[in-house]
Every structure is written in C-alpha cells, then in structure tokens.
Amino acid sequence: MATNTGRSESDRMQQETGFQRLVRRPESGAFSVMVVIIIALMIGSNGQAFNALGLKNNIAIIAQFGIIATGAAMLMIAGEFDLSIGSMIGFAGMSMAMMLKWGLPFGFGEATPFMAFAVTLCMTLFLGWLIGTIVVRSGLSSFIVTLAFLFFLRGVTEVAYRLINKSTQISGLQDFKETSWFAELLGGEVFGWFYDLWFMLGGNLNRREEQWVTGFDARFLWWLVIAGVAYFVLSRTQLGNWIYATGDNRDAARANGVPVNRVKIGLFMFTAFCATMFAACQVFDTNTSDAAKGNLMELNAIAIAVVGGTLMTGGFGSILGVVFGAITFGLVANAVFFIPWLDGSWYRVFVGAVLLAAVFANERIRKRITGGI
Amino acid sequence: MAMPLIHIENIVKKFGPFIALNGVSLDVRAGEVHALLGDNGAGKSTLIKVLAGVHQPTSGKIFIEGKEMHFRSPRDASDAGIGTVYQDLAINPLMSVTRNFFMGRELKGPFGTLRMDEMNQIAHDEMLKIGIDFSDPTQAVGTMSGGQRQTLAIARAIYFGAKVLILDEPTSALGQKQQMGVLKTMMRVRARGDIAIIFITHNEIHSQLVADRFTFLALGEVIGSGSKDDLEHDEIRRLMAGGVDIGDLAKEIDQVMAEASV
C-alpha cells in the first residue's frame, strides 16, 4: 500500500518469501508424496510404468480415482460426506448395461447408448437429490445417511441383476463405440495426437516396430473436464464462495444469506454425477458390467480428498491437491503390474500410512489458518 | 429534534410462560450511539433479536424512519436497514477477508464468476474508512485479531446498507487495546452522521466513552434511561447493578466478609 499510516496490526504478519508460500500451500504435501512415488516407480519398474502402455494404464486408473475424488472433495469442503459413491457406481453401471442388453424399462424399446446414459443419469441425480434432502431436512449426519444408501443401493443393484438378468454380471455387450458417437465419447480414446507425436519422435513402438498405443482412455478427458470445472467453480465463482462458506461455518453462512441447504443438495447430486461418469466410462470402454463395480471406491475417494489437503471438518480444500492425490493413489494401486515381486496389498498399507500423515498435516494447516484455535 | 431513525414501542416478548421482555421502548437517532446496558439475562440479546427479525415480538411496534415494520425473517430486517453484528460475528475463519466481506452477496460477472479484484478493492477501502488498513484482503480471517474481525463485520454491515447498526457486546471478548480499537471504530461510524448505533454492553466505562444516550434493562424491563448529561456516574452504576445502590452492595459484601472471618 502506498499510504502507510504508521505501524498497524497487519504489519505483524511476517512477510514470506515466494518459496515459503509455495511450501505452505495445502497441496504441497500431496505434491511431494507424488514426486517420491513417481521416482520410486520409475526406478522400481525399470521405466516400464511410464512407457507408452504403462502411461495409458496408469492414467486410466488415475482418472477413475480423480473423477470420484473431485466430487467427494467438493462435498467435503461443504462439510458433508458421501459413502454411497461406490454403490452409486455399481448402480449406474448396472442400470446402463442392463438397458443396453435388455432395452429400456416399461417396453420403450431398444436403448441407444445415449438413452441408457440419460435415463441412468436422471435416476442417479434423483438419488443424489434424495440423499441431500434427507441430510439437510433431518439434520442427521451425512455419514449415517449415506452409509444407509451404501447398503441400499448395492443391494438394489444385486437384486435387479438377479431378477432381470439371472446373473450378477453382464459381459459381451456389442461394442457400441463402433456405431455410436456417444459411446465413443465416453469409452473411446482421446489425445491420440500425443501418442502419434511420440511415435513420430521415434518412441511408442511395439515389437514389430509399428505404432504401439493410439490414445488415452476417454475418461482422462472427462477427469480433466470435471477437475477443471471444479477448480474454476471453487476459486472463481459465487457458488464456490457459497461452498466454502457452507462448510466453514454453516450458521454464519446462513445468517449472510447463503442458501446452505441448496448448496449441499447440489453437491450430493454432483457426487452422484461423478459416480455415473465413472460407471459410464467403464461400461462403454469394456462393454461389461457387474454388481461389485465401484466397491470401496467411496473410501478411496475420501482418502484421496484428504491426502489432497481437504479438511475433514469442511471449509477448506484444494482441487489441485486432489489431482496430486489421485495421481499418487493411481500409481501405487497399479504398481503391482509393473513391479512383479510387489505384493498388491502394499497399496492398502500405503493408503493407511499416507492418510494418517495427511490428517496430521491438514490439522496443522487448519491451525495455522485459524490462528491456532 | 429530528425524527428518530428507529423507534420501538412497548415490545413484549414471551418464551412460553417466561416473559423475556416486558414492554420495552427505545428511540435512536442518526449519528447517535445508544448504549443498552444491563446484567446478564436482562433481555438485551432478546431485544436485538427482535429488532433483527430473528424473533417475532409477542406485542409492540417497531418503526423505522416513521414507518411501522413487521419483520418475519432476518432478511426482512436487513432489507429494512438493520445491520446486526452478533457476538459470534457470523464470520468464517478459514475464508479470506474479501470472501467473508461479500459472503452471500458476492459481486458477479458473467457465468456467476466473482469480480475478485473489485471485491478486494472494496473490502480494503471500506475497512480503511473505519480504521483498519488491511494490506492483504486475501488473508484468511482466522489470522486476524478479534478487534479486526469486529471491524470487518461492522464494515460489512454498513457497506450493505445498514442504517441502524446493532452491536452485541462487541468489546466483551477482547483485550484492552483491541477494545479501544473497536470503540474508535464506533466513533468513526458515528461521525458519518447517517447511522444509528445500538451498543450493547455490560461495561459502564465503555458506554460512557462513546454513548450519547443510555437505556438500562433489568429482568426484561427498562429501569432507567437518559442522555449522557442527565445521568450521574453513580446513577449509571446503580442502574447497571439492576437498580441496587452500590452503597448497599458494599455493605452486604462487608457483612459477608465479616461472617467469613469469624
């Protein structure tokens, strides 16, 4: 400021260097863990984790994690949890695959991929709305309400499979990507230019010296879109301010005219949307579905959100941190494919340890921001 | 004398059988600080909640600039120009100064985007007007002192159109120096001349430093009122104690001490 009227209270804040500011950002912890994992995996797998196919496979799972963790993080910033994400994935996958195989309900004829998706999305958005409404109207903790939906939706999914399909999985659907632009959009490939370029530069070769990989899974694009929109909304829009305010101090937000109930209900619908996108990309990519899909994904999503710097108590979080968290979790979950001697259960050991460390780190961040209260 | 900005008449508020306010009347003029004093439980907070639209009065009338008002919600009251700064301030500690300042009333550009630069500038300027030069409005409110938070809440209420500013015990949770800061802030608001301030406190010294008029509540009723010049210092202390003479109190205390030393 040009006008300096002597020493004031605000002068007592210590000036920080750019580097200090960077280190103290909420996503710095997630970033360092990610870098360590990338280097470790690079060495442990002799580079295989990041060759043309390794990269594609890693990004596939990273994008899956990223999509649902973005939804979970937004909701947590507003002060609520959603434990129904995993079951919602299973439900949405069942709904789409079932319509693709058996046609639209009530004898409306064959389902196009778009119709199957649209009808499913209507149902999942309604479920998200229902969950949100129950939470805000009853004042019950979202933990218990969404736990109920975790069981309820998984059960409905299994029952529906057995009743209509006689089996809890559907495989061998026709490859809709060949006939439907919509299926291609969700289950096809994207960023082919990246692998073309890699090939032109002399890499990305298979054994016969031809181009090996032709593109990333489409869910990579959807993850970038969802994370990008979430970042924009949180940092740049009125809605973002409302989301932070709702999670930080609900009564203060309400006293200032923020429609906290509508914000929360909207975010429960957003997590349902993210779960539906997760399921749609999977169904149209593999042309299969089964009743166990999405199992435990709600807990992965919450863990990633926390590791990315989202506070369990709401009011604070970073989409960039969630991106780093998703990359880290995806790489570790996949590591077993690139490091043959590695026991896959190390993934859960890792998640537990990192989660605990992250909770402590986040608590320090919260104390620092709130001046130690 | 000018018409009072806010005039309240015979406000009664019952919570079931409990009479929290029993016919309270009060006038506040623009450019005036009106201290509302009384012991804990006297009904001060209940009165301001009625004025702020949080509670509906059982009976009684509220006039703003001569027009009778019926507040059905806090929104109604704030639309009518009543800005209330509660004890808990309605502030979000994790959010920045600017985001708090505009919470619920953000300045929007296309697609619901925030006009962040403009909002930062306004938050800075409005707070400077009443006494804090906050160089970094992107700083989290959690890092501010209690007095600064108080100033933020006051600046916000004024910027969003408060004609009647109600401050509920703004100095009670603060240290000495910050208390004076808040009193100075109040005097700057008073100096604008267009805002009526209702200052709730149970600190007689603070009220004497800034108030033009006083109203004393005890057990839900007004037990005395008057302007600064009308009231003697001892009278204020007597009314503060709920109408009991300080001399009597001193005697009672002596008596207890005598009994204790036996």
Ligand SMILES: Nc1ncnc2c1ncn2[C@@H]1O[C@H](COP(=O)(O)OP(=O)(O)O)[C@@H](O)[C@H]1O
């Ligand atoms: N919502 C309520 N329901 C019942 N009693 C209340 C309620 N709010 C306040 N009271 C009672 O009214 C009396 C006055 O309270 P209050 O206005 O908070 O006093 P003050 O702010 O002067 O300390 C107290 O005895 C309190 O217990």
Ligand SMILES: [Mg+2]
């Ligand atoms: Mg009170």
